[in-house]
Amino acid sequence: MKPFSYARPATPAEAVQAFTAAGAGARYIAGGTTLYDLMKLDIERPRHLIDVTAIQGMDAIETSGDRLRFGALATMSAVAVDPVVARDYPVLAEALWKAASQQLRNMATVGGNLLQRTRCLYFRNGSGNPSSVGAFPCNKRAPGSGCAAIGGLDRGQAVLGQSDACTAVSPGDWPVALTAMDAEVEVVGPAGVRTVPVAALYRLPGDTPHLEFTLAPGEMIVGITVPKTAAGHRSTYHKIRDRESYAFAIASAAVALDMDGDRVSRAHVALGGVATRPWRAPEAERLLVGKRLTPTVALDAGHAAFAQANAGRQNGYKVELGARTVADALTIAAGRTV
Amino acid sequence: MASDDPFLDTGLTRRATLQASAALVALPLAGATATEVGAALPAKPSGQAFDLHTTINGRPMAVEIDTRTSLLDLLRERLALTGAKKGCDHGQCGACTVHVDGQRVASCLTLAAKIDGRRVTTIEGLSDGQTLHPMQQAFIDHDALQCGYCTPGQIMAAVACVAEGNATSRERIREYMSGNICRCGAYVGIVQAIEDAAAKMERKA
Structure with missing residues (x-):
């Protein structure tokens, strides 16, 4: 793993500022269950980690308005057992409860989970010389290197939305539930604040499978909102x-x-x-x-x-x-x- | 038998050597002695340093770490707390389970820098002196282990499972313990031990 600097800003604005100041190789980290895992595999190689978990109040769960709102830092375990979510929106509670172990649900945040990366075996079997492709070619990990899954061991690969460059499955459960329920994310970045439908957060692989999300550099998810609906029951x-x-x-x-x-x-x-x-x-x-x-x-x-x-x-x-x-x-x- | 392992040749155990080297360079805070807490190894971080202040098993301590260090490696390699085990090092097996601020986590996927200002409890901090925690005793009583490698993680996960209120039925215990893999297959005993200890822990509470 490459050495990296570690900063812990106290507000979203400070986090964005730290990200911009750090320059190339900056990454936000929350629970770290995906990012740190992929750093150990030498797939993610950040030079600056900006830990957003010290931001106060960004873990709030609000269920009283006309939308449910989950602060991005709320843990998966906390949202899964929220009484209103569990009673009125089983699709949301179950998606969280069936994702990961309780240990990981206690660490992982509902914001970070939206940016989880694929479990494609060929993507994850990438460690090797940083300048090389790794054990297997993968267009997501090393753009232009090819896709070993196509024509390879593809039992776990996607049957919808794949391209000639990539068949990796989007791994999450929570993003699927949020997509079904027309959820939106609140994003803060160098250009200010914006709202993005969860469904618009993700790209199809096309010929650029290394670009997975529509967030701009330095943008971070600060909250998730879900319109209230009787269909939740x-x-x-x-x-x-x-x-x-x-x-x-x-x-x-x-x-x-x-x-x-x-x-x-x-x-x-x-x-x-x-x-x-x-x-x-x-x-x-x-x-x-x-x-x-x-x-x-x-x-x-x-x-x-x-x-x-x-x-x-x-x-x-x-x-x-x-x-x-x-x-x-x-x-x-x-x-x-x- | 010839061996490349220096510990075998000297008759020292790896654990004893770790503890001895830890004690030599201890940096404990007030109220704890070097040998009680163990502490930093002499090696300076080769990457970027982070000045960590934390509380482990009730004892405050300060230690300079490399930012890349996992909580698991901090515990095992720097503090000689070798109860938490490195099974997969990727959050998939549960052998490294410890509690941070009372919540169970995978210490292998926790950046050590993240426990700054927080409280960590490991299997070494679970018993009350020589009196085992009810969960530890229940694992013995129900033969809830064979090789024992996963056991510290199982017990830490199990204690949290009861505290969360998730030990209310065998089915629920199995679901909420599914992050802890036992390669020996001692699951029947593990579930029995948790049911037994849950009743005792609730009576005590």
């Missing part, structure tokens, strides 16, 4: 893993339903574990409107969500698994009483 985050607990999703679905009697009036559907970014599924949402949620309709919606899917050599199972995960999630959510 009929919601769930359904996550399918290789083992029962503490694993990344091989397919997941965040769903929330507005019902008019026994018919769906509006559906929120987003997918995880299968796509190169948190993946909203408007085809599935449209199909559900006005329908009674029978098992057939639920599975039709699942298949609609994957209509554009393309599998590689070993990940074809994700298409049907993903569709059934959506169907199961819809059935679970519809069965929840308001």
